Amino acid sequence: MLSDKARPVIEATLPLVGSRIGEITPKFYDRLFAAHPELLDGLFSRSNQRSGNQQQALAGSIAAFASHLVNNPGTLPEAVLSRIAHKHASLGITEPQYQVVYEHLFAAIADDLAEVITPEIAEAWTEVYWLMADALIKLEKDLYAAQSNTRMWMPWTVVEKTPAGTGAMTFTLAPADDTPVTPALPGQYISVKVQLPDGIRQVRQYSLSDEAGTSRTFTAKLDDGGEVSPVLHRSVAVGDTLEISNPYGEITLKGGNGPVVLASAGIGCTPTASILRSLAEAGSERQVLVLHAESSMESWALRGQMTADVARLDGADLEVWLEEPQAGTKAGFMSLREVDLPADASLYLCGPLPFMKKIRNEAIEAGIPATRIHYEVFGPDIWLAA
Known part of the structure; x- marks a missing residue:
């Protein structure tokens, strides 16, 4: 000290x-x-x-x-x-x-x-x-x-590459060698290293978006002004090899039987989708409230997966906010003031920083203590909301 x-x-x-x-x-x-x-x-x-x-x-x-x-x-x-x-x-x-x-x-x-x-x-x-x-x-x-191997980077082969809503792509990988695989926890991310056209290698973190464990599936949104996502979207093909890290990240599902609230916006749905998938696969009896904000249904990267997993859980409900609402959705920005939050809930949060600040503040106002609010930041953590 x-x-x-x-x-x-x-x-x-x-x-x-x-x-x-x-x-x-x-x-x-x-x-x-x-x-x-x-x-x-x-x-x-x-x-x-x-x-x-x-x-x-x-x-x-x-x-x-x-x-x-x-x-x-x-x-x-x-x-x-x-x-x-x-x-x-x-x-x-x-x-x-x-x-x-x-x-x-x-x-x-x-x-x-x-x-x-x-x-x-x-x-x-x-x-x-x-x-x-x-x-x-x-x-x-x-x-x-805690990892199952001592390597920083491992080769994994792209076995599937599928569109995921407007402007996003899902990559499913398989090990390209016999390096022991560290089981991932739902909500964690991996680093992905790619070589750019100028020869420089760059690294980005992508949340695992499907089942965790020893599989590796991530969903990347295209940023035309970025360096890594254009290479993934336009140059990486099925059969190619990517270098990836072991899984890290602490926005992982905590144990217990208490209610779970998963709140996301845009591509921030990737870690919450992984957590939701794990609950569905386990046949969880926990109360689960899934909240997602999106510009349109078409741009929702993991809509099919998330709606299907909500339907598999007896105790799950889904609420969606859209810029141009459709039947069964809400208009505009997500607000927890419009939601009947379950008592003693834990909140898992991911999306743009302004969105997360707003939802975190509203959650605290609603009585969810900061110790039960877990969030993930894509890129450098310029929030530092301890």
Whole structure:
């Protein structure tokens, strides 16, 4: 935990560092990639670097961690750390890379805050960094150790490629070698690595969208301005081999018999569809409420699968919001204020950030505690709603 020596320094400088972290992180990445350009080949997302999302996520995580240490002595922000660790593990982050990040991050801090930084301030923020890094290293080691193999990337063959609504495609994979397969949990994701036309490799995370276990099926929405989804949609064919990671992610179905609410928007239905499929396959008697928001029925990527699974469950109900409503659907944006939420429900949430913030706030207003709200972010976690 934060030392007695460092605590008052962090309390005094957190407003300043917090206000500058958004300027510090771009300088950090500039330094990092100048020294290690290989990190953009198969690790960091070029798209997220261009958009600024990666910089914003790093800034938010450091500020959130430091704030937690100051405001909650003796504890760590477990939810934030767990989400970051799962994402890191899906990318194959290693312990030595934390030292590389430290060197370039603190060089950027020293450069940006040159007029005010002192050895005492640098020492205190170094302590914060390594508290966070050491916690992540431990979590990531545990995640790696839980896998059925020690490999980061495994070859899997595309055995099916099928359209899934307007602008989405479902890929079903089979192992291409004899590497032991880690059973996936419903709601988890895998990293998929592809080589782009310029020769650079890029990685994206995709939630498993069907049965979990030892099978691998994911659904990807086409982003014409992206780098990876156009390759998957237009270049990858049945019979081709993809490199994928072991499964990670913590938006997994928790045990018990309590009610389950699955709320999603757009392609955010992929992890909730996997959870719903697992409930249907198990013949679950739990009360299940499925809520989905979409622009149109035609664009709903997994409509057939999800409606069929709802029909298989005696205790399941489905409510749908559309921009242009049809019979049996609601109009406009999803609102939990229009829903009779079951008591003691657990909420599983995935979709665009504004959607998730709105639904999370409404769920808390309705009496669902934050500890029973589980969410997944596609891309860098720029929300950090612990």
